[in-house]
Amino acid sequence: EGGSDSNWAADDFTIRATTENGDLDERNQPITTETVTWQPYYQALDTVNSTDGTPTYRALCAELNTLRLLDGMPTTLRIAHQGTTFFDVDLTGLLLLTKMESHDMGAQEYLDRQDEYVIMVYVEHTDDGEMHCLQVVVNDWTIRLDDVNLGR
Numbered sequence: 001e002g003g004s005d006s007n008w009a010a011d012d013f014t015i016r017a018t019t020e021n022g023d024l025d026e027r028n029q030p031i032t033t034e035t036v037t038w039q040p041y042y043q044a045l046d047t048v049n050s051t052d053g054t055p056t057y058r059a060l061c062a063e064l065n066t067l068r069l070l071d072g073m074p075t076t077l078r079i080a081h082q083g084t085t086f087f088d089v090d091l092t093g094l095l096l097l098t099k100m101e102s103h104d105m106g107a108q109e110y111l112d113r114q115d116e117y118v119i120m121v122y123v124e125h126t127d128d129g130e131m132h133c134l135q136v137v138v139n140d141w142t143i144r145l146d147d148v149n150l151g152r
Contacts, residue, residue: 008058010045014080015062015119017091020073028068038053040064040119048122060121069095069114071107075104079121079136087121094138 040062047055049091069075069092078096079087092111099110120137 003067008045008125010043010060010132012061012082013043013062013121014078014083015040015043015064016076016078016122017066017117018076019066019071020075021067021070024068030070036067038064039068057122060123061104062119062121064119066117069111077119077138079119086120091094091117091138 018039019036019038020033020101021030022036023030023032025031041064043062045059046059046061048057048059050056066075069093069104073092074092077087077089077091095111095114095117096107099105099107117138122134122137123133
């Protein structure tokens with residue numbers, strides 16, 4: 001594994017999902033537009049090895065739950081490293097991209113079938129100690145980033 005990452009910790013990353021449906025009624029419909037921020041209940045670092053067992057890059061793994069996500073209601077997923085945001089997307093839109101055409105259901109029904117999200121951030125350390133985010137995976141959707149330098 002190139003570079004030294006002994007000072008790198010899972011807490012260096014901040015992962016937040018933000019929604020605007022803080023309270024739901026008995027029919028699971030929003031009754032307020034209170035902004036709620038969801039944080040991972042699990043967040044840890046691990047190493048991804050090549051087929052010969054050589055460490056290749058590090059992965060930050062996180063899991064979080066949200067209240068019901070609603071089609072058409074603003075929802076964001078932000079990932080930051082040491083306070084600098086490098087990933088900021090519409091979470092609902094991203095999740096709807098994972099809906100296969102063969103699934104015969106509407107967008108809201110598809111969203112209602114999920115409430116737990118697995119987020120993986122793959123990071124490479126170069127020999128000069130720089131860190132680069134290679135890709136972000138949310139559930140089964142992979143986003144390849146164009147050389148996001150996270151610093152040292």
